[in-house]
Amino acid sequence: MNFRLSVNGIERHVDVPRSTTLLSVLRNNLGLTGTRYGCGAGQCGACYVLADGRAVASCLTTVEQAASQAITTVEGLALGERLHPVQDAFIAEDAMQCGYCTSGMVMSAAALLERIPHPSEDDIRAALDMHLCRCGVYGRAIRAVKRAAEVGR
Amino acid sequence: MSSGGRQPEVLERRIRIEPDGTVVALSGKIEFGQGIRTAFAQLVADELDVPIERVTVVLGDTAQVPFDVGTFGSRSVAQESPVLRRAAAFARTQLIARASETLRVPRERLSTADGFVCDGGMRVAYADLVRQRPLSGRIPDDVPARDPSERRYVGKPMPRLEARDIVTGRARYTADVRLPDMAYGVVVRPPVRGAAPRAVDDAAARAIAGVVAIVRHGDLVGVVAEREEQARAAADAFEVDWVVKRPAEGKRWTIPIREDAGVDEAIAGGATRLEASFSLPPITNAPIGPSAAVADVRADAATVYAGTQRPFGLREELATALGLDEQSVRVLPQLPSGTYGRNSSGDAPLEAAILSKYAGRPVHLQWTRAEEFAFAPTRPEAFLEVAAALDASGQIAAWRYDEHTNVHTGGGFDPRWGAEASGRNAEPHYRIPRARVVLHIEPTPLRTASFRSLAASENIFAIESFMDELAHASRQEPLAFRLRHIDDPRLRAVYELVAERSGWGHTRGERQGLGIAGTIYHGTYIAEVAEVEVDASGRVRLLAVWAAVDPGLTLNPDGVRNQIEGGIQQSASWTLFEELRRKDARIVTSGWETYPIATFRDAPGEIDVAVAGDASAASTGVGEPGAVPIAAAIANAVFVACGARIRELPLTPERVRRARDA
Ligand code: FES
């Protein structure tokens, strides 16, 4: 089936079965591999993207559902060469090791700051809780989100 | 290893200066989040006197880098730094020598700056000096390093070189490799590892749209299709009659690590005697990104993209499996999801290569989360028995320690170095006049492979918990009790530093407590203090952790902190939550819901890492040591908080309740 998607502000067309996940379309059709596969079951957060500004698991979103929303992936978060404050803050705090979980975390953090510009530490922990990081950068990620909130957009 | 052995280090395999002035530094070590690319770039930039942006570090590409046995443990920086430093320093002296000829100026008058050799106002670019004749030659052992005052990068905090690519999604992990004409492979899995297909009915699988190849190769059954979903649907459509093979029972070994005379007698005659046993369940590396590989296998050559810690070892295995000679196989290590040792087994690359060979196309293979849990190797369970006696003054008089566990690496037990791996840190770093320490290798049902810090975390959990028990049993303060048995000033220093930073000795709130533990791990000195709170239900909450670490000369202090923090966070997760569920040899854990790990909500409010490296000592690894003492520090804190001594991990609420209310 043909679907028209809006991804990072660009209109894209794909021809895939309607049950295909948004994750698969992003990675395998559109070459946007920054959105990562971790579990395929909504349990790890590696695949999070923004759908109309809300952070969602792209592994649980079908292409059909995605077609009616504006999708932003990690590749579309920066404004050209200017990074989103969350991205800058993750670099400044070195809030990553292997970085596999980072794209998902960055997307949820960006969505959180849209919703709550000055989140408390508990807000941050709650908003990011579905993002598993095996390398253990939780503390740094919390600091990075606080830093991004201070800088604002 | 056929291509292996120690070959003399030559400059052309270490440093290359490209026509555009880029400096390429080459190493067989692998980056997996521990920051070695940045550390290597820093020291090459300093030693060769070029801006760091101009340094490209190539890691592990078997077509370019010198042979390397693999990136194990956390010693990569330690082992490799001196070689790269010498290579870069040698390159610089060569460049100065060439410039002296070109400019007809004596060498002593020349200096370097930003990729140029300079003589007052005159200067010549490195690139111009190598245009006719690339740098080459045997790297001498005694090239002097530049004066530390001339360093611009080493020792200064700086963001990792990959950081920008990671936060923008541009970083390319193994599963992100896309090749022209690439297809997707899936392996048909048996109910349990090591089963053989007796009969395969692939009729339904063949009927699925997009299927490119059905593969049967030895015990491997698989399918390749245009899309990943098609390959997976086809794999599900197979009817396979599997014969479960009984895994070969591993051999038993008894390896004495230390054997002094008269230990049993001394224990029997001690003023205070204590014994206890500790146990830890099997756990798994559980990378967030499951195993992946992309292989492009042709009739006479193969290129394999993989997250591997031993590219040359993998190349050899691939060559054997594909019937190619090693020189025709190129392994290109990609940025892997952190795997904490797991990547030293090469399952996915071998599977992808075989599928590609049959399909005649490049094949992408990524395991599912369920495959990763069920088929990845594990850290074996461990059972530690310890007994000791104190003399009348409260000093340890004798110590007996029996470690029961399985092999901690892939590929069976090798008595030549097995004790170093499976018995790692079994011998305490305390002054003990008489001790017997024995490693017992006993078969366990699950496949095992390397795991962060190997057996050290298990041994230090037992040893450092037991040190606490001895201190409490003899009414000695736990830190003072340790210090009176420590001769090594560097170990003493990290204990004293962590005590100071954590406010050791000050009582905490109700139901809260501090616990301490430390060790020397491969030359790195570390001591940690954990602060916990135990609620009425027995749930242990980790409030804060302090660590003091001495990894010798420190190249990048914030990189050290990040690694130590990560080790602490991960190991706290093993300690509090993790246990792999199995039924005989079958792992029944299949998703994160049955294998919970620490999340954002569980992260301690603070992890304070004080890096106090002895600059006169060689750099040692920091990827693993952070993980080693934390289990005991937490268990010791739980004891202070609620009086429950837990000797069995994980520290679940039921266990804590049972011990507390007993
Ligand atoms: S891959 Fe989507 S939540 Fe794990």
Ligand code: FES
């Ligand atoms: S940085 Fe490796 S999983 Fe988070």
